[in-house]
Amino acid sequence: MTEVRVWKYDGTELAWLQDRLDRPESGSGHVVSELVPAGFDAYVRIFHQFAATDGSGRTRTWRAWAEDAGVSFHRELSHLTLPHEFRAPGEPMWQTEEGALDGPSRRALARCLAGVTGEQSVCFAYDLAALCRGEDEPLVRRSSLTDLEAVREEVADRVGRCGPEFWWPDDRSWVVTTDYDLLSTYVGCSAETAERILRDDDIEALPVTTQTRVDWYADRPR
Template sequence: MVTPSDDVSVAQWLVNRLFPFENYLAGSVVPPGYEAYARILHPAQSTSGYVSWAEIAAWAGRIYHPAMQFESIATPVQGSGADPKPWDGQVPYHLPLSHVDTLAHILRPFTTTPEKIWYLVWDGYGSVPSTSRPHVQRPHRNYLLYYGGTDDVGDLGIGEHREPPEYWFPNEKSWCVATDVDLYWTYVGGSQACIDAILINSELESVPAELSHGLTVDSDTLNRLSPDEKKQ
């Protein structure tokens, strides 16, 4: 279980580094300054389990690449998509908790402070108890601050809230995990060795990321959708 903290100054470095929110770039979500970055793709689901973005792109005849957008790769090109969709419903805005635990296990050796991890939780969840505590603030998003160990990330113990945090980083900031309530993926910034450990993990579907990668469907220039396709 994590512990609340009012010392929001410990997260100011993150807010100061981020690109402006309205740029809609990876650097608007994950802080610049790290040697390398990974983008962990949240899996879609079917009745038989998780479905990777690679499977969906193959079904739709789309190009699988680091800057792809889910809406683009899930829209079949002409001549593709005749078989039933391999997934059901919407891709979640958070990693499954089992994947979060896997990520924490990968990241643990890359910090000297595994028992002092800072967690930022968006204050807009109905499952997060209301509070007058100080918030970590940035345009369009406010977060409550907590701290605990790497083992706490899969179950923060905040009331009825069961989603993983939007941001988490160790006390010495050797890496940073970042996502947003409107994204289908999670970023990680860290050393090259840290990011390589994520990219080779077989449970997490991940691709290399660049701070200049876009967040919107129009940023996927290899899988452009027509105006009619965007309406589907």
């Protein structure tokens, strides 16, 4: 007999956030408001860098790939739109991670957010990753932004190398969401914080809205 597990947020640190997310509606696609709560002045999409599969450590941005392929770089760009057959002889394959913002981008984002968060504590939460790994409730750690990498290491044996899926400071002035199934991270924040992120040379990002599509088929016919 199949066991059905009921996932509850009541009494967890994630309850406030889940209560403010829009639930999926009928129709095609999913949008930012299903990942990040409404009510922020600005929203940003951060693209997870592609890494070469030849072990060289080389990375590639979405913008560079789009320009090479003659594809428009825009806020709803899907990785499926980037022609993977467009590769010079001898060039490696390029891959990026679902549910994990690459290290350089993740650390740069933490630096940007530290400039507006100060000494506040930050919650780092694992939701779907925890459910898939058999946890009884969301896994949440409260620490400082400088401890982000340490938190990831601490919980890696329980939820893998993904996430955190959600992180936010005590004053809830911003929320970062790296969905377990997606190749981009989304941030809700103030206009000033969004500008910090968009200006950072180590982060590939574009402004979005709560109704921007986020699923893999965002800019492709289904």
